[in-house]
Amino acid sequence: MLQIFQSSDVDEPHSNPKLTQKITENLYLIPGDLTLAKEISGDTANKVGAVWDHLSEKEILNEFDFILIDCPPTWSILTHSSLFASDFYIIPSKVDFYSSIGIQLLEEQVTKKILNDSVYKLTKRKLKRLGVIFTLVHRGIRAEEIRMTNLKEKFPYIDFFVSYLPHIPSIPTKFVMYSDAKGDSKYDQVINSIEKITTELLEKIEEGGNFDEE
Template sequence: MSDEGKVISFINMKGGVGKTTLTINIANYLANKENKKILIIDLDPQFNATQALLLKQEKHKLSNNINKQDEDEVEFKAEVSSAKQYKKLSKNGKTAFQIFHRTVITKNTQKDIIYEFSENISFVPGDLELSSVIAGDTASKVGLIDQFIKINNLKEKFDFILIDCPPTWSILTHSALYASKYYLIPSKLDFYSSIGINSLQNKISEKLTNDCMYQETSRKLFNLGIVFSMTTNLQSEKRLRETVIKDYDTKIHVFDAEIPLIPSASSSFLFYSEVENNKTYSNLSNSFEKIMSEFISQITNYEEELDNE
């Protein structure tokens, strides 16, 4: 397998499918269990990944520095503190907006907008203002993420660069996929999410892989597959899963494991690793371990195929 950092976009044309949660947890797994250096680029104007990481960081600081406070108080103070931190980053221009705000990426962009979360995880904060860059003529912006990565040698500094994409096709998703070698599709098991997968595949073909200028670059974009999340094991879901496999299996890999729906999970913890020894969440932990095994296997197989070409 190549030592060069792998750029992977997490994308679906429908929101609410667990995209950000999967991105963050794959980053955490690779950083802590595989000892890899990870960069998350938050390109979703809703910046949920950024909010979650800043909140987690502030909660950690408070739990270490403040004694005898109940969880609600720590949560409230962490939210206030993380919101202030984000406001400061945005005001000082230290977000992903800077990538698209400029027509040329410089080396200074790296120190401006890459924020350290932990020893092995860094991230480029998202920004509500990213929604403004999708208007007007955006043709010149397609290569900006790729340019940002190259000029700052990020593939040499990070083992994986994970891009959390918005749930719509725009210059943000176009630029992310142009810079990517792989993409992963998080999805719920419902018909609307399946429509989102169809829409995504059509857009990728129309706007990217079948584009003559893209083809001239000799780039290749590999689909790692579909990961179903928030599953409930209902019979209707099982039938839909069978339909999806029948429709896509020869074209798109469908992960065997799924992320089960656990109502308390979204508010109780950010990383699945926080509850891996908790029997209440054993189903979640075990499923995610299987997903990660399959995720790494998919990349390894693609890399070996490329090496043998």
């Protein structure tokens, strides 16, 4: 991912210009780099189109049915460039006191930096919000159920996924390969949730996303 935002070296072209790494059949990653934080916090002039340029110029768009880009919760050129290149976006949100603030700030940035941007308008594309997915949800906790209800009432123009990602103690603190988790019963709940989220996600994409405004 770092190389996407760096100036290319004509004399020494990258051995893998697409930067994709095969994980398994039909699944590839463009891995991040710790140095990326420094790169995206520096001079970001003319880098908004970096992700789109890479995906289109390297013909990656023609090779995959879906390209998922994981962005940090804070706004940066990585988030900006990723949204600039995207057809849809999803808002993952924990069920805590700061959820409403995070959702509102992101929506304001999307409207200001993407949808109302003159350069973006020239692309004739329309970024569509698919909705909010609650993450690390504790089942049966009344306080969290109330917060989720309050968030839905506060943002009636935003779609909220019915499916959510449950809280599993080891998930936030331990690296586990999906293939390993499949054979461990303690991860059955989260695997089932991921499958439900995927089904709901595909349905929302077929519907065309959420165009409703506040």
